[in-house]
Every structure is written in C-alpha cells, then in structure tokens.
Amino acid sequence: MHPAPSVIIFSTISGLGFGLMLFLGLGLPDVNGWVAAVFATVALGLAVIGLLASTFHLGNPKNAIYAFSQWKTSWLSREGIVSILTLGTFFIYATLWAFMDMRIPALGYLASALAMTTVFTTSMIYAQLKSVPRWNTAVTPLLFLLYAAAGGALLSNQMTVALILLGLVFAFQSLAWMQGDTALTRSGSSIETATGLGGLGKVRLLEKPHSGKNYLLQEMVYVVGRKHAAKLRVLSLLLVALLPALLILLTEVNHVIVAVIMLSHIIGLFAQRWLFFAQAEHVVGLYYDAR
Amino acid sequence: MTKHHQPKLDTSPVVSDEIRRTTCYMCACRCGINVHMKNGKVKYIEGNRDHPVNKGVLCAKGSSGVMQHYAPSRLKAPMKRVGERGEGKFEEISWEEAFDIAVGLLKPIRETDPKKLAFFTGRDQSQSMTGWWAQNYGTLNYAAHGGFCSVNMAAGGIYTMGGAFWEFGAPDWERAKLFMIFGVAEDHDSNPIKMGLGKLKANGAKIIGVNPIRTGYNAIADEWVGITPGTDGLFILSLIHELLKAGKVDLDYLIRYTNMPFLVNQVEGSDQFGLFVRDADNNQLVWDRATGKAVPYETLGAKPAMSGMVEVDGVQCKPAFELLAEKYLTDEYTPEAVEERVGIPADRIRSIAADIARVAFDEEITLDIPWTDWKGEKHEKMIGRPVAMHAMRGISAHSNGFQTARALHILQILVGSVEVPGGFRFKPPYPKSVEDHPKPHHDVTPNAPLNGPHLGYPRGPEDLCLEEDGSAKRIDKAFTWENPLSAHGMMHMVISNAHAGDPYKIDTLFMYMANMSWNSSMNTSQVMDMLRDKDEDGNYVIPNIIYSDAYSSEMVAFADLILPDTTYLERHDCISLLDRPICEADGLADSIRWPVVEPDRDVRGFQSVLIELGARLGLPAMVNEDGSAKFKDYADYIVNHERRPGVGPLAGWRGKDGEGKGRGEPNPEQLDRYIENGGFWQEHIQPENAFYKPWNKGYQEWAVERGIFDKESPYVFTVYQEIIQKFRLAAEGHGDIQPPEHLREQVKMAMEPLPSWYEPFEQTTINKDEYPIHALTQRPMAMYHSWGTQNAWLRQIHGRNPLYVSGEIWAEHGFSEGDWAQVTSPNGSITVPVVLMEALNAKTVWTWNAIGKRKGAWALQEDAPETTEGFLLNHLISELLPPKKDGQRWSNSDPVTGQAAWFDLRVKIKRVNAPADLQTNPSFAAQESPVGKGPKDIAFGEEWT
Amino acid sequence: MTQLPTSTEKKLGLVIDLDTCVGCHACEISCKGWNTVEYGAPLSDMDAYGGDPSGTFLNRVHTFEAKAEGCASQTVHFPKSCLHCEDAPCVPVCPTGASYKREEDGIVLVNEDKCMGCGLCAWACPYGARELDQMAGVMKKCTLCVDRIYNDNLPEEDRIPSCVRTCPAGARHFGDFADPESNVSKLVAERGGMDLMPEQGTKPVNKYLPPRPKADVNGTQMPALEAQSEEITGFLGWLDRTLEKI
Ligand SMILES: Nc1nc2c(c(=O)[nH]1)N[C@H]1C(S)=C(S)[C@@H](COP(=O)(O)OP(=O)(O)OC[C@H]3O[C@@H](n4cnc5c(=O)[nH]c(N)nc54)[C@H](O)[C@@H]3O)O[C@H]1N2
Ligand SMILES: Nc1nc2c(c(=O)[nH]1)N[C@H]1C(S)=C(S)[C@@H](COP(=O)(O)OP(=O)(O)OC[C@H]3O[C@@H](n4cnc5c(=O)[nH]c(N)nc54)[C@H](O)[C@@H]3O)O[C@H]1N2
Ligand code: SF4
Ligand code: SF4
Ligand code: SF4
Ligand code: SF4
Numbered sequence A: 001m002h003p004a005p006s007v008i009i010f011s012t013i014s015g016l017g018f019g020l021m022l023f024l025g026l027g028l029p030d031v032n033g034w035v036a037a038v039f040a041t042v043a044l045g046l047a048v049i050g051l052l053a054s055t056f057h058l059g060n061p062k063n064a065i066y067a068f069s070q071w072k073t074s075w076l077s078r079e080g081i082v083s084i085l086t087l088g089t090f091f092i093y094a095t096l097w098a099f100m101d102m103r104i105p106a107l108g109y110l111a112s113a114l115a116m117t118t119v120f121t122t123s124m125i126y127a128q129l130k131s132v133p134r135w136n137t138a139v140t141p142l143l144f145l146l147y148a149a150a151g152g153a154l155l156s157n158q159m160t161v162a163l164i165l166l167g168l169v170f171a172f173q174s175l176a177w178m179q180g181d182t183a184l185t186r187s188g189s190s191i192e193t194a195t196g197l198g199g200l201g202k203v204r205l206l207e208k209p210h211s212g213k214n215y216l217l218q219e220m221v222y223v224v225g226r227k228h229a230a231k232l233r234v235l236s237l238l239l240v241a242l243l244p245a246l247l248i249l250l251t252e253v254n255h256v257i258v259a260v261i262m263l264s265h266i267i268g269l270f271a272q273r274w275l276f277f278a279q280a281e282h283v284v285g286l287y288y289d290a291r
Numbered sequence B: 001m002t003k004h005h006q007p008k009l010d011t012s013p014v015v016s017d018e019i020r021r022t023t024c025y026m027c028a029c030r031c032g033i034n035v036h037m038k039n040g041k042v043k044y045i046e047g048n049r050d051h052p053v054n055k056g057v058l059c060a061k062g063s064s065g066v067m068q069h070y071a072p073s074r075l076k077a078p079m080k081r082v083g084e085r086g087e088g089k090f091e092e093i094s095w096e097e098a099f100d101i102a103v104g105l106l107k108p109i110r111e112t113d114p115k116k117l118a119f120f121t122g123r124d125q126s127q128s129m130t131g132w133w134a135q136n137y138g139t140l141n142y143a144a145h146g147g148f149c150s151v152n153m154a155a156g157g158i159y160t161m162g163g164a165f166w167e168f169g170a171p172d173w174e175r176a177k178l179f180m181i182f183g184v185a186e187d188h189d190s191n192p193i194k195m196g197l198g199k200l201k202a203n204g205a206k207i208i209g210v211n212p213i214r215t216g217y218n219a220i221a222d223e224w225v226g227i228t229p230g231t232d233g234l235f236i237l238s239l240i241h242e243l244l245k246a247g248k249v250d251l252d253y254l255i256r257y258t259n260m261p262f263l264v265n266q267v268e269g270s271d272q273f274g275l276f277v278r279d280a281d282n283n284q285l286v287w288d289r290a291t292g293k294a295v296p297y298e299t300l301g302a303k304p305a306m307s308g309m310v311e312v313d314g315v316q317c318k319p320a321f322e323l324l325a326e327k328y329l330t331d332e333y334t335p336e337a338v339e340e341r342v343g344i345p346a347d348r349i350r351s352i353a354a355d356i357a358r359v360a361f362d363e364e365i366t367l368d369i370p371w372t373d374w375k376g377e378k379h380e381k382m383i384g385r386p387v388a389m390h391a392m393r394g395i396s397a398h399s400n401g402f403q404t405a406r407a408l409h410i411l412q413i414l415v416g417s418v419e420v421p422g423g424f425r426f427k428p429p430y431p432k433s434v435e436d437h438p439k440p441h442h443d444v445t446p447n448a449p450l451n452g453p454h455l456g457y458p459r460g461p462e463d464l465c466l467e468e469d470g471s472a473k474r475i476d477k478a479f480t481w482e483n484p485l486s487a488h489g490m491m492h493m494v495i496s497n498a499h500a501g502d503p504y505k506i507d508t509l510f511m512y513m514a515n516m517s518w519n520s521s522m523n524t525s526q527v528m529d530m531l532r533d534k535d536e537d538g539n540y541v542i543p544n545i546i547y548s549d550a551y552s553s554e555m556v557a558f559a560d561l562i563l564p565d566t567t568y569l570e571r572h573d574c575i576s577l578l579d580r581p582i583c584e585a586d587g588l589a590d591s592i593r594w595p596v597v598e599p600d601r602d603v604r605g606f607q608s609v610l611i612e613l614g615a616r617l618g619l620p621a622m623v624n625e626d627g628s629a630k631f632k633d634y635a636d637y638i639v640n641h642e643r644r645p646g647v648g649p650l651a652g653w654r655g656k657d658g659e660g661k662g663r664g665e666p667n668p669e670q671l672d673r674y675i676e677n678g679g680f681w682q683e684h685i686q687p688e689n690a691f692y693k694p695w696n697k698g699y700q701e702w703a704v705e706r707g708i709f710d711k712e713s714p715y716v717f718t719v720y721q722e723i724i725q726k727f728r729l730a731a732e733g734h735g736d737i738q739p740p741e742h743l744r745e746q747v748k749m750a751m752e753p754l755p756s757w758y759e760p761f762e763q764t765t766i767n768k769d770e771y772p773i774h775a776l777t778q779r780p781m782a783m784y785h786s787w788g789t790q791n792a793w794l795r796q797i798h799g800r801n802p803l804y805v806s807g808e809i810w811a812e813h814g815f816s817e818g819d820w821a822q823v824t825s826p827n828g829s830i831t832v833p834v835v836l837m838e839a840l841n842a843k844t845v846w847t848w849n850a851i852g853k854r855k856g857a858w859a860l861q862e863d864a865p866e867t868t869e870g871f872l873l874n875h876l877i878s879e880l881l882p883p884k885k886d887g888q889r890w891s892n893s894d895p896v897t898g899q900a901a902w903f904d905l906r907v908k909i910k911r912v913n914a915p916a917d918l919q920t921n922p923s924f925a926a927q928e929s930p931v932g933k934g935p936k937d938i939a940f941g942e943e944w945t
Numbered sequence C: 001m002t003q004l005p006t007s008t009e010k011k012l013g014l015v016i017d018l019d020t021c022v023g024c025h026a027c028e029i030s031c032k033g034w035n036t037v038e039y040g041a042p043l044s045d046m047d048a049y050g051g052d053p054s055g056t057f058l059n060r061v062h063t064f065e066a067k068a069e070g071c072a073s074q075t076v077h078f079p080k081s082c083l084h085c086e087d088a089p090c091v092p093v094c095p096t097g098a099s100y101k102r103e104e105d106g107i108v109l110v111n112e113d114k115c116m117g118c119g120l121c122a123w124a125c126p127y128g129a130r131e132l133d134q135m136a137g138v139m140k141k142c143t144l145c146v147d148r149i150y151n152d153n154l155p156e157e158d159r160i161p162s163c164v165r166t167c168p169a170g171a172r173h174f175g176d177f178a179d180p181e182s183n184v185s186k187l188v189a190e191r192g193g194m195d196l197m198p199e200q201g202t203k204p205v206n207k208y209l210p211p212r213p214k215a216d217v218n219g220t221q222m223p224a225l226e227a228q229s230e231e232i233t234g235f236l237g238w239l240d241r242t243l244e245k246i
C-alpha cells in the first residue's frame, strides 16, 4: 500500500493525541491549572492535526460531511463520529478541569474510553480489509491501541506504565511482523486464484494492461523501498520502544530526556507506520505479479 | 434496520443530438461507425450494426477515434520548410502558395522528364485514384506501400488462384471445422477475423495457430505450433507430402477446377520445357482417358488423365499433377527430413496432416444448393471441405514468402477447400485470374499520360520494366530480374535508390501517408541521413520532397512542402470496388467517408488537393476542353468520374434513377444515398452463386452485370505456374530477354513453377552461428503503426515496448527481471529492455511494431516513454543484405516479388547493464514540433458530464 | 445505504470467456469512450501527452502466461472490471454512503454527489476494480453501463454494456445470473464458469469461462495417415484406381 504522508501523519499523530487523552481522562498526571491546559491542548492539538491531515488524503473533501452518515457499516464513518464525540467530550472535560478546576472523573473515563474507541475504529479501517491480509488480523487493532497508549503514557509522563506498554508494543509488533510476512500466502490468495488459471500451471504476468502507471499501482501496489524494510524494522523497534525504555530505566528522567524519548518514539513510530503501509501487500498486486 | 436507500438515477440519458454514420479510419479495416454528435461536436463513436465489415463491433482503435479527432498533433495549415531537413522547422503558408510551389516543381518535370517525379503513397485507400492521377501526370514512378507490406501474399495468391488472403478473401467462418492460421498477429481484416474466431469457437471448430509467438489469435488457438521463422514453406510441403502419400487429395476438384491435368512439355532443353502443351487455338490440353486423345481442357465430358507420359504432336508431355506428385513425394519432404529445420517434431507434422485429411474428407459438408458450372454442367449439391486457412505477413515478410504463399494455397487446393463451403472464399471483385489483371506499364512521354496502369502482373520476361540495356526503368527497380513479379512496386527501395541515383536521379519525391523516415523504412537511421544528405554544391541529394500527412509525424520533419490532410471524420473518401473494397464473400460492397464535421483548421482532404493540383497542371483527365477544372473536389470525382463507361468509383445507386448496381451513369445524388444508408452500399450474392465463383456460371454472369468484368472470365487455378517457368527458361538461356549473368542462378532457384522452399536470404549471407536468433515484430491490436501514439488513450496501453525473449535465450544469457540487452545484427545495434516470454519459439525474440518514436514528433513531450524507452527494430534491418562472395549487395527482399523481408532478421544478444538514463539506444536529436505540444491533463467529455 | 441489500431481484453481470478473448483491448477503450461522456465526471488522463501518462479506466486487459511442468506455455488475455460482487466489501466500508449496491439488479455504483474520494472502497476491493479519478477526485468504477441497459433512448438491441457491444470476438456476455435460464447462467453451467479469488468471500456476480484444454507441445497426436504408397510408382497406381471411380 502506498505510504502516503497524510495517512502516516494522521494515524501516528492522532494516535498520540488520543493516547494522551486516555491518560488525561484517567486523571493522570494529576495536575491542574495551566499545566492541565497545556496537556489538554497538546492532546487535542495532536488529535486534530492528525484528523486534519487525513483530509488531505481525500480527493473530494467537499463531500466529507457525508462521512458521518454510515456508522452502521463503515469503520471510517464510525471513526469520524467517535473522534468528534471524543474531541467534544474531552474538550468539555478538559475545559472544566483546566479552567474551572472541576475534574469530573466520570466524564474523564468516558473521554478515555472514547479516545481508545477512536483508535480502535481507526485500526479497524485497516484490520477489516481482507484484501490486505497483513492487516486483516486482531493484532492490528491491538497494536494500534498499544502504540497509542504507550505514546500517551510517555506524553503524560507515566513512565512505569509506559515501560510495560513499550514492552507489549515490542512483543506484539514482532509478532505482527512475523505473522504478516506469511499473511498473504496464508490468506490463500495467489496469482493462480486471482486469475483462476491455476489449473493451467504456474501463472505469471506477461504484459500489464497499460505500459504506464495507474491509480491501482500507485495506491495499492507500492513496492518501492521495500528492500530496506528489514533495517527499518530494527531501527523502528529500537527508536519506538528500546531506546525510550532504556532511557527510562537507566537515566534520571528530566525534561531533556523526555524530549529525547519522545523524539525517538515518534521517529520510530513514523518508521513503523511507513512499514505498516509499505509492506502491506494488497491482493490486487497479484494481477500485476507484484506484491 | 432502515430501508436500503438508493439515489435516483437517470438511466435513460439522451446520448446525442444526431448520429452520423461513416467509415472508420483508425486503421485500414474500414469498419462502419456511428458518430454521435452533441452540440455539433463529436462525442462518442460506436460500431454500425448494419455494416458488412464489423456488424456493430469496434476495436480499441476505432473506439478511441474521438481522441484522434481532437489530437493535438493534427497539422493546422500548409507549411514550407525553413530549417534544415529533419529539424522540423516550418512556416505556415497559404494554400495558394502551397499550390504555387507544387506546380512550380511538378510542371517543368512533366514537360521534360515525367519520371523525375516519384509519387508513392502509403496507408491510404485511394490507390485507384492516386494511380490514375500519376498515370495522367505521366510518371512511371508510382506505387503504394504493398511492396513492403504483403505483396508476397497478394502475388502468391493471384498467381495461384486469382485471389489471395490479404483482403481478397476470407475463411468460411460459419462452416469451417478446422482453421489454420499462419503468421498473423492482427491483419487488415482486424474485426472480421476476431468475429470469425469467435464464431469458430462458438461452433466448436478447431483452431491451429502456426506462429513462433503465442499471443492474440494464437493464444486462443486450440493447438499452437511455434514454428521456426522462415520455415513455413517446408512445413507446408511436408504436410502436402503426407497428404499425397495417403491419397488424401480431392482428385475430382483438381481435375475440374485446376490446371493439374494440363499436359506439360517434358522435352528437356527445349524452350518449351515446362510449359503447357497447346493446340492451334492456344487451348491448353489434357489427356482424355476415355478417347486416348489430347483435348482442350474445357472439353465437356473429357476424363483427363492425371499421370502418364504421353506424346502430343511429337512432344513428350505429362499431366502437371504427376510433376507435383513426383516433386513432393520425394524424401526431401518427409516429416523426418524437415522436423529439425522447422522446429516441429515429425509426429506432430503427421498428426496435423491427419487432422486436415480427417476434417476435409471425413467431415465433408454438403449444401443442397444446385448450381451450374461455366461449361454448363449442372451440379445438385455444393460439396464443402471445412478446412479453412489464413495467413499473412508471418509468411509474406520473408524472402521465400512468395513460394511459401503458393505452397499454402496449393495445400488448400489439394484438399479441395478453396471456394467451397467451409473453406476459403473470395471476396468480389475477386476471384480474378492473372490474365484478367493488368500488366505493368512504363512508357513515359513528356507532357502525356503514361501508356497504362503502373502496376500489374507480368506474364513473362517481356513484361518487365527494363531499358534496352537491361537497367531498371523504375526508380524502385520493380519488375526487373531482381524481382520480376513485384506487382505492388517497391516503396522501401525508393529513398535509397533515389539517394544513390541508381538507376537515375529524381527531382521530386512526392509522398502521401507514409512515415518513411521512421517505421516504414528499413535502416531507419541511414534513411534519415539519406533524406538529409547534400551534394558537393550543398543541394539536397534528393532535391525536393512534398508530403501529405494529417499529423505531426517523423516524416513531416523531412519534407520541404507539407500538404496537410484532414482527419478521417472531416473529409470524403471512397472505398471503391476499383481499389481495395469492403466486400464480404457473400456480397459486393463499397463505402464512403464524408465530413461529419468540417475541419476547424486550414487543412484540406488530400485527394481534393490532388485533383486541384492535377487541374492546375492541366492533366488531361482533370481538365475540361477549355482548361477549367473538371472536378470541383474529390466528392465530385467520386460521383462523376467513370473508369469505364458506366463504371465509376462507387457501385451503388448509379444511374439517373439511382437503381443501377455496379453499372450506370453517374448519379448526382449518389453520395446522399450512401449517407442515408449508413455510408455504404451492399448487395448480397444469391446462394447458388456464392461458392465456386471462378467456375460458377451464375456468379460470372452476375459479376458482368455488376461491372466487375466486362465479359465472363472463368478460369482454373494455376497450381502449376507456367508464367514462372517462363522466367526460369529465360534464366536457362532461352528467349530474347534474359537475366544478367549474376542473377541467373537466383532466378532459376526462385522461379520454380511448383514451389520449393529455400532458406531465407539473410541467413545464407551471414554466419548463422554468430547471429543465431530470429528477431520479429508484431502489430499490437490496439495501435496502428506509428499513428496510434498521438492518441491519449491508446498510448497508455503501449507507451513502451520491451524485447520479449524466449525462455531458452533468457536462461542461456542469465537474464533476470529488469535487465537490458544489446541486440546486434549485421546492420547495427540497439540497447533495449528485455522481458521473459515462455510461449515463444526457442530461437526467437520479438517486440511490438512501431511503438518507438522520435523526440518531438506527434506533439508529445520530449520525455514521452515512446521516445525514451520505446524502440524500433528497424535500425537492425537493412534494405540491402551484407555483401556476398562476389561483393554484390543483394536487396533484402523476396527474389520473385521484391517483398521486403522484414522477418528474415537474425541477431545476437548480450546482457548489458541498464543505461544510466534508462533510455533505449539509438536515440535521436529531437525534431521541432510545428504544432506545439499536447496539453498536460485532459478530461474528455467534461462539457457533457 | 452502504448496507448491502440482503438480496437483489436480479443479478446482472458479465461472463468473460477466456477461451475466446484475444486481448484486443476494445472493451477497455469502448468502456472509456462511453463512460467518459456519460455517468458522472469524465475519466481523466493525467499527463496525457507527456512522460508519465496515467488515466482512469474501468476495465483493463492483462496478459498472463501459464505453464505446467512439461507442458507448452499458454498465453491468456484477461480483461478485468468490477465483478458486482454479492458480498461486495467495497460497499459497507464507504463512510459517505456514496457506494451502494442496487436492490433491483445488484449493480454496484458510486454516487459521485456523495463521494469524498477517500479511496477506502478501492482498498477494500480485492480485484482492483475501482479507480479514484485524479482530476475529479471521485471514485470511478464499472457501472455495468446502467445508463445503457435501461436507456429508452437507445435501440433495444443496444441496451447492453458498451464493452459487450463492442467486443469483436464475442468474448463478453451480459445477462441476469439470477435467472438460471439466462444466456449467462447457461454459459456458466456449460463451461464451468468460475469466480476470481473465491477465498476473498466476495461472491462475484461476474464469471470467467476458463480456457478450454489446449493441445500440448506434442500436438493433438492424431494417428498418422495411412500411406497409400511410399513410392511415386505406387502412388500413381493408386491414382489410376481412384480415377476409375470418379
Ligand atoms: N520492423 C518492422 N517495420 C515495419 C513492419 C514490420 O512488420 N516490422 N511493417 C511494414 C508494413 S507492412 C507497413 S504497411 C509499414 C507501415 O508504415 P507506414 O506506412 O509508415 O504507416 P504509418 O506509421 O501508419 O504512417 C502513415 C503516416 O500516415 C499518416 N496519416 C494517418 N492518417 C492520415 C490521414 O488521414 N491523411 C494523411 N495524409 N496522412 C495520415 C500518419 O500520420 C503517418 O505519418 O510499416 C512497415 N514497417
Ligand atoms: N492493430 C493494427 N492492425 C493492423 C496494423 C497495425 O499496425 N495495427 N497494420 C496493418 C498492416 S499495414 C498490415 S500489413 C497487417 C499485417 O498483419 P499481420 O500479418 O498480422 O502482421 P504482423 O503483426 O507483422 O504479424 C506477423 C505475424 O507473423 C508471425 N511470424 C513472423 N515470422 C513468421 C514465420 O516465419 N512463420 C510464421 N508462421 N509466423 C511468423 C509473427 O509472430 C506475427 O505474429 O496488419 C494491418 N492491421
Ligand atoms: S479495425 Fe478498428 S480501427 Fe480498423 S477500421 Fe475497424 S474499428 Fe476502425
Ligand atoms: S474486447 Fe473482447 S476480445 Fe478484446 S480484450 Fe475485450 S474481451 Fe477480449
Ligand atoms: S469487484 Fe470490487 S468494486 Fe466491484 S463489487 Fe466486487 S469488491 Fe466491489
Ligand atoms: S472513495 Fe467515495 S465511494 Fe469510495 S469509500 Fe470513499 S466516499 Fe465511498
């Protein structure tokens, strides 16, 4: 799949924002006044920037308003609705908390739950797709939730929780990659099933329908840069989980270290998300003998 | 759950204001089209269901006609060259100035030495008109592009059976049960062949595809025979061997309808050896077994012998059939003897022969339709042998193609499957025996028309176009000993001969619709040099070039004067029975194009321009007594020109009352009738006249009524070719006109009255071990030569062309995906990307034809993939072969017809690193675009959606 | 409305005969020609005359090679457009309700007035049957020529998809798969019509007829013809005998 910057930014940044909301909603860290305002603004800001970024991906944003209508079937629609609900709930919760010093726990828990639901709905946009076997697994939502929560924990300075979450990220991400590498094969789809020509023997593409590129190839048969994937995986795990964990464990965490941790985590996260897309093989690639 | 909502949808949009029906010209297949007009503009094109050719279907090219019509590459106005040749720098001029320049060049030539004008036309469909113009002008240097296209097929067919595959006939798609298709990728009958294959499939017929490459038609063949290029003749003769050996030939058919019983002179050394024995009235004789006498072959009730030496008036002679049997029953043609060369196992050859015999004789079909033959004998039934065959350039474009085409027709004839139900059928005005075709004419007189049509079918050495000293009369050296039966001329030799001044220098080269500086030339790089070359005085070696194109092609850049044509939707055209008509085997048909829209540029239909030019030159047929123009324009010519009294360009609605079919006075309303009828006219042949046409009295009478002939002209198939033997006799030293010494052996070898197979020339002059690989091109179904590229939709399908490499070559050279190769022939080298293809003859590589483009042409951006990654194989192909032992360079053509031997090409291949710029080599400096460049993004149809 | 209807009255779709398709691309271009001037936004072509042309097509023709061990390789031309799946995954994913499957005939369509061009439906389609038009920004897909098949302004015989009408080889058939007696149902039954990627669970309506078995490298292996004679003399003897019978 094409690792479009807009989608990468959207899913990473908004994930961080909703992750932070999770903790703020739970009342962590226990701050108030302008510090609370800063935390809340960061959370909201990240979520909103992320969501806005996602609209750059739209070919026809003027119809985006309809995107809230199909919650019955569409995870994307649900995401839209839940994210608005989350932002609204969190906004009320945070305003009351930061400016009126009224921290209403029930509202906070609701915001936390909604924040995680938003991340879940985002993840389901990918996880639901049978056409992308690598994504089509329960590990996808789990990982999205873990990434969001871990990022939130780091941002909210909940270092112990963060350590645990980073450990889980490490474990499940490794699992996801292991599973993912065989997902297409295990899905049962192959160039033979795609063409129905398996009975004639081994099938290969002789000529693409068009000598030039097309939307499908650009969007779904992205194979550029995959050869660096192995290195990038190591780097991503290192930056997203290992380095932050080591810094938490081995250093006296101060503002500078937190900044380093966040920077490392976010770069790692970008790498992870790039891989998430770039390594995802859409079965349409089978028609182009490319995966 | 809520109810399922759906938006309201207009499922009945109004498609167009009006439908204008005309004829497609995205290729030469000439399908009928419905042009949907909206607000006076062309909106959508679909097939015309009533049309005899395509019955509603349309190919990719045809459907993309809108994009051609709006192409940014369309020329806009007449132009004269202001830069150097090849640069593409032009200045737009008025038509008046254009005519002045043209007349200024052509008038003096006509007055002094008309042959100094060489007028050659390419892919147009108005050769009866352009030929007529050239004849009136008086030059003998006229031809169309058949010589580099498929003259082997045409001549092979005409000299054997009075008609050929090409566009002259078609398989009986409805009834055939076995269909063999040799060397066809696409062909002129594009849509009819596809429709036919679909019918065969639906009827459960079997299709055998003989082709080194398995794509397209061969992909759907039930059996694919991946033959080694250039060996079809051998394969076919081996099939004939098998059939003869088993007695699986249709003797009755051979006796009745062919010259197989004719007695052939067997007196060795005589100047009549190998010719038919005739009586005093010049009738060919057969030996009547009933009476034991030689009688004229048309004698009713004779029982001709098919073997046995007899003596007629003291002359030893034998039926031709025995000569044929003797020749092909020898061990030379056993499957074992040929298997290695043709690359088909002996068992498989046997199996195919058995298949042919099985279907021809065990699955015979009969139609209960009585008919009468030309001798008056009545037949209750029509007996069909449902084996149909078709072949095209895979056979034709080899230097042994003429004889291979003949061999194939002989195979068809031996099993009795020509002009019978289920077999191969002619399309009127064919069949037409050689004797009913013109001979070449070449008597040039200043200020006077040529003494007859330029092109034709020689009947013997006396019909060659030679000067007293034996040198060529024509600039293309057609009808000389190098290629005596070059019935279509040799357009591919014109530029190199004119450049070399051999046989003489010309003054003006006038060309129409042929991209001769690019894809229709062999040796493209050198041809461009020839066009640009100057003599010591700084004058171009080919002094003047006038060219008519509709688009900004590669050739435009090399012309001095451009006469811009319209697109096919903006002009009148005539697809005439005098030319290459659109008939089907079941009927007579012709058609027109008419301006469904008026051009929005200062361009004019070329034929109209030619007529005006003719009038300005005062050409006899084009001016009235008072010197005024006889025809207003082409439309006027189409309606009012008469070739013979009552016979003109269009056959439909003739006569003042419009009732005339084929014959009748000009009808001023004729074009209106055509337009009302969808742009065409058609008349079906009665079932009793629809088969056995050369011998069917009813058909012959009907053909005379329709003006196809002026008298009934039945004939028998010339399996044994006496005309060819005459040339051979000359080479053996008989007669006044004999080949020069250095050509004697070649003439003897090539001019065999019964075809033999010989090795393609190129591979006899080079070291085959050094160049072990055959290199071919195929036509892509969605592209028409060079001119599909300007089409925004089509160019997305074929914007670049890799070299397809067989599995064996791939493995041998260790190629892998994304690799490049240097491909070298004795003539040059190209560097190109390679792609693996398994379903390919082991010793073969190939690519799509004419995808590569010169930078700057066709209004494309200079980084267009066609110019960077596309390539032509033509750089590797030479019009001359490497020097022989005697130092002579022979032309790379068939020694009988002069057909360009595109597919004889042999190459070697080497894996190379991909070039840094990922561009194919050679690459040429860009030409300037006289029409600018196309827009970036487009959305055709915006105004209607 | 992006809920799939539980069932549709008709199941309109195409049968594509891989044994007959010669790969001419006519269906693809005819489709473009019709759809660029009808239904919704035109099908744009980006960099149409430049170095990197790419346009929107609703139907594209691939070419595959298939080879079994020890057998001759086969070439198969393979047109592909929307299969109008019964369990179309492209529909429920659509957030705006632009994508829908029609209850009356099962045609899967995009309502461009609602489409926001998110591309998710194209992701959901396993077959690559949807393309986001780069100029209009809306999702494009085969409409099964819904504006032809019911079009009162077209002659009855032309109320079929553009690609079917144009296919020179007659490799494309249009009809109602819900009717077991329809042309398409019968073809599927007779010729073993198949689904593409059945494992995706999309239940495609369109079916493909597989290539009929082809002769192998060794050909059909007909028994050789029985020789009348190996020798010319013997042949002439046969000839005499046969001529007597004529
Ligand atoms: N390697 C290789 N080379 C080959 C062949 C091959 O098989 N292999 N095949 C050969 C054969 S058989 C042929 S026929 C030739 C074909 O080669 P060409 O005869 O050169 O054919 P085109 O490329 O179609 O070019 C014809 C020219 O006509 C112009 N044209 C198109 N429409 C119109 C119109 O309406 N009016 C006018 N005035 N001009 C128009 C086009 O712009 C173009 O410049 O190529 C030959 N070259
Ligand atoms: N779409 C489209 N249609 C066209 C044209 C076009 O450019 N595009 N051009 C038109 C013109 S001008 C012409 S002349 C016709 C030509 O129509 P075709 O005769 O179909 O011409 P080619 O594409 O050159 O195909 C030649 C075929 O012969 C095969 N072949 C080569 N050598 C041998 C051999 O030794 N033996 C056998 N058995 N096969 C061999 C090649 O693999 C190829 O499949 O097409 C016409 N129709
Ligand atoms: S075959 Fe195609 S391009 Fe040629 S005339 Fe017919 S529709 Fe037009
Ligand atoms: S039009 Fe017909 S034959 Fe041509 S590619 Fe399409 S389905 Fe195949
Ligand atoms: S083929 Fe693709 S676009 Fe068409 S209905 Fe099926 S899933 Fe949807
Ligand atoms: S691109 Fe349009 S039709 Fe497709 S899912 Fe998005 S909104 Fe729906």
Ligand code: SF4
Binding pocket: C027, C030, C031, C032, C034, C035, C058, C059, C081, C082, C141, C142, C143, C144, C145, C161, C162, C163, C164
């Ligand atoms: S049915 Fe219509 S929209 Fe669909 S592929 Fe055919 S022509 Fe295109």
Ligand SMILES: [Mo]
Binding pocket: B148, B149, B150
């Ligand atoms: Mo040709």
